[in-house]
Amino acid sequence: MKRVMKLLAVALMLLVFVGCSSDEALTTIRVAEVTRSIFYAPQYVALELGYFEDEGLEVELQTIAGGDKVMIALLSNNSDIGLVGSETSIYVAAQGAEDPIINFAQLTQTDGTFLVARAENDHFSFSDLAGETFLGQRKGGMPQMVGEYVLKEHGIDPETDLELIQNIDFANIASSFLAGTGDYVQLFEPTASQFVKDGNGHIVASFGEESGNVPYTVFMAKESFLAEHEDAVLKFTRAIYRAQQFVESNEPEAIAEIVQPFFVETDGELLTSAVARYKAQGSYANNPLLEQASWEQLKTIMSKAGELPADIDYEELVNRQFAEQVLDE
Template identity: 65%
Template sequence: MRKLSCFILLISSLLLISACNQNKVTKIDLAEVTRSIFYAPQYVALEKGFFEEEGLEVDLQTTWGGDTTMTALLSDSADIALVGSETSIYVYAQDSRDYAVNFAQLTQTDGTFLVAKEADEDFNWEDLRDSNFLGQRVGGMPQMVGEYVLKQHDINPHEDLDLVQNIDFANIPGAFASGDYEYVQLFEPTASIFEANGQGHIIASFGEESGQVPYTVFMAKESFLDEEEETVKAFTRAIYKAQQWVQETDSLEIAKVVEPYFEDTDVEMLANAIERYKQQGSYATSPLLEEAAWENLKSIMDEAGELPGDAPYEDLVNTDYAEQIIEE
């Protein structure tokens, strides 16, 4: 009888330990490069509890800019960063021993729109010649894609425009509103807000013009991927759930879910911005970053004169987690 009691006690202890392990929560510090409806699937993963389902507690911080976001990642202030994949190439070119590796793609086109001060229903890219154009940060994806698109339309941004690039990323909308600039690149929902307030008019999409590119990607240091494989896999699974949910869900319903992240923006306006991104295929439907898109990124960077050197897909992109999650 005593042996039976001991056996029952042992089994109970094992079950208790197992239950504790199953309920174990792993904390993740996540840094996003900016706050944008362009990242709707990320906010869906947070609000719908997809991270929690995977045993993750994600603390989201907005770090405003590629440089500060990458600094947060490399200094261990963040475990994972959502930022333009070009930043990983810049770090790799510095011969970093523990460089950033892209493991889950979130957006697959440029997310900016060409906004004009004046309405122009008959807009032609030639209209930009000799205009006062407020550009984005040198070496950042918005600016490089912008230059790439303009050159496709035989416009040299540094010769054919009065191009200004000395405004910090977070201050660009305010500078456009208060300055005498004629054109600017803006993300949503800022572009729609400007349009609703009569401060600007959306006249073209850089995402539609530039094709598929790994524009915003979740990345982590190589050491983190090696040491936290199960955590990264769980994170990727949560993102994939969100991507599928966004793909299958009405834009207004998505807007209602992510509204807490955009308290000053009307839900209908959010829905319109989400629909615009969905229609042009900006939201990646899976976390898999394919080599063809990576090569397009390198071509865009090279065209802008910002590709610092070789950026091997096999070194800077890890598709293991995405492939495993998709197969599940």
């Protein structure tokens, strides 16, 4: 009996040792996402299905509301990788950053917002916004710039043809509309679908469909971090690509079920509806490569919104090597 107990004790010690060794072998990557959104479904798929662990990475996910705050986290080394709109990297570079923020893996490739009307309108036209109150997103952010770009493409001047409200914090936009502010509002999923389900609004247009492909949400890091941690960044990109392929090839119901733990307060049917909308309009990039044409469209949108601080070349702020390598594997 004593011999058996000794063997069990040794076995237990070996199990503990192996477990500790496995944990110690993981490389920690601190990722700051600009918001928690079903728009970022591939990231949550990679986390939930263990794709990062398969690559020897332990991802610590932080939600830091606001693109400017994500940039501060990166520049101050409080985060390693940011998931945010590419426009933020242009803003930082235009200020003469010695260690610029570099885009290396694209996650979403269209705008993720929808135009929600307070009143039902089965024959909506953007000209219907003339003279109305439009509750938009934060000035200088991609949602607002895309919103203004789309309005102008349809002959609506957001400064003169309607009442534009853009001084409400992102977290309070939906509640402000519910409280009676605005005739139209620009919302992400699943909030837009929740409004429809509750009878508080009607989705009449997709800004993603109207604006074309842009590097809307991208993984980025300081240039020095990419240089010093090439192996880890490559592994990170490989895990993201694997998740992108999963999202590309699976049904919305399956994707929604996997990411549900990240949205415990959201109904599963709403998550499924949101994923289906994003898949249908091609919002989820099916690979991490940020193409130059999308970068040029981003600058066009920023320029027309009067928010492009400098015409910075694609090669200066986009690193293709990690995406190209995982695509070649």
